[in-house]
Amino acid sequence: MIYFSNQIHVTRRQEYEPANLECIWLEIENRTCKYYLCCIYRPPNADASFWTKLSWSLDKVGESSSKIIIVGDINVDLLNTPQTHIIREIVSNSNLVNNIHVPTRISNNTRTLLDPVFTSADIQVHDSGVLEIDPAFSDHKATYIALASNINYNRAYERKVWDYKSGDFDRLNSLIQNCDWDKYINDADNIDAATDNFSNKFLSCVRQSFCEKTITIRPRDKPWMDSILRKTLRLRNRLRNKALRTKKDSDWAEFKKVRNTFNNMKKYAIANYYDSIEMHRVDANKNNNKLYWKLMKDAFNVKSSNDIPPLQITTDNGKNSLAFSDQDKIEALNSYFSSISCIDDKNHSLPQIYSSCSDNLSNIIIDEQEVVDIISIIPVNKARSRLHQSQNA
Structure with missing residues (x-):
């Protein structure tokens, strides 16, 4: 069994899985190449046919890619395996290297390496090792490797959004005002439970006031692409394939007609897109920093990432x-x-801080109207830090 992120394009390749060999082959698409990942298990009583089938499988995969990763339990102690063992011949012929060099199964009498991670020699491995796991699940340690790879995450995906245009804001305000928020927060045992209670209740109020709809996000699409243009593009491609297949003049004429229509629609969509950018640029000049940086990211196709390394x-x-x-x-x-915050500060005195300015304010008087005026000029669609607010004040 293999778990993988739904943001990675993975295809199972059963043609590389021989009968009676406990293995799974997956093809992982990369922007520049394809990785082939195999999860395999060799029973302790397996005969020599296991190695024959594994060698055949590696030869077949090697014809498609030189990026191979093999994980699993082979029940062969690589710490004490002689150089004449067939596993070393298979690894050498397939240009593989083992990235695990410590025991993965430790008992009272033995320390064995049964769970290697083989990778092709040209794959750059940044980190590898073993992880402790609960003995109730397995008497083997978990193994891992870390690779640097430009995996293609730009697949289309669906997400749910709120339909604010048809929403009932009055109903939402009424539900929020009539809700006993203290009940959901104070009755919680800890801050995490209080946060969950608040979030669930607030979202429940929103769902009663707004409709949800499912949209498809296509990160690889151009910003001017829409559903009508995409539908016309698919029709153009189908007609082109048909004309190539039949070679009829009538099919070529129909293809050229739809092609010209698509090209005109595309030019019109691109022109409208840049016209809208110009309009937004004017709005961005009115101290709207958020809109300005959004335009910059769209113009230069900057893709932000929130991922951090292990x-x-x-x-x-x-x-x-x-x-x-x-x-x-x-x-x-x-x-x-x-x-x-848990540092022991007992028997420690704070350093003496000398004032860098001889002048000071003895009294600061702020009336209610001044607070209202300051709040009214703060953009409600942008998060403001306390420092930023104090500077504006």
């Missing part, structure tokens, strides 16, 4: 491990920064 953390038993998932990274960063 973080090294120290467990309670003093061992180092890596945090891969977003949840683990959040917990690691939260533990680090919260630990700063």
Whole structure:
């Protein structure tokens, strides 16, 4: 069984999986190449046909790509395997290297490496190792590798959005005002539960006031592409393929007609897009920083990414491990920064801070109208820090 992110384009290649060989081959698309990942298991009592089938499978995959990754349990101790063992011949012939060099199964009497991670020699591996797991699940350690690869994440995907145009804002305001928010916050056992209660109740109010609709996001589309233009493009491609297949003058004439229509629609869409950018540019000059930077990102096709690399953390038993998932990274960063507030400050005095200015304000008087005036000029669609607000004040 293999789990993979739904943002990665993966295809199972069953033609590389021989009968009676416990393995799964996946093809992972990259922008520049294709990776072939194999998860395999060799029973302890497997006969020599296992190695024959594995060698055949690797030869077939090698005809399509030189980027091969093999993970799994082969039940062969690579720490004590002689050079004459067939596994070493197969690895050498396929130009593979093992990235795990420590025992993956430790018992009272043995320390064996049964779970290697083989990769093609031309694959750059940035990190590799083993991870401790609960013995209740397995007596083997987990293995991992980290690769630098430009995986193509630009597949179309669906997401739900709110239909604000047809929403009932009065109903939403009424639901929010009549809700007993203290009940959802104060009855929680901790801050996480209180946050979940608040979020769930607030979203429930929104769902009662607004409709949801599912839209398709196509990151690779040009900004001027819309559904009508995309439909015409597909029709043009179908007619071109038909004309190439039949070679009839009537089919070529029909294709050229739709092609010309698509080209005119495309020119019109591009012109409208840049006209709208010019209109937005005028609005951006009116101190709308958010709109300005959005125009810059669209114009230069800048793609932002919120991904951060794996973080090294120290467990309670003093061992180092890596945090891969977003949840683990959040917990690691939260533990680090919260630990700063736990520094023992007993028997320590604060340093004396000397004033750099001889002048000071003895009294600051602010009336209610001044507060209202300041709040009225703050853009409601942009987050403001306390420092920023104080500077504006």
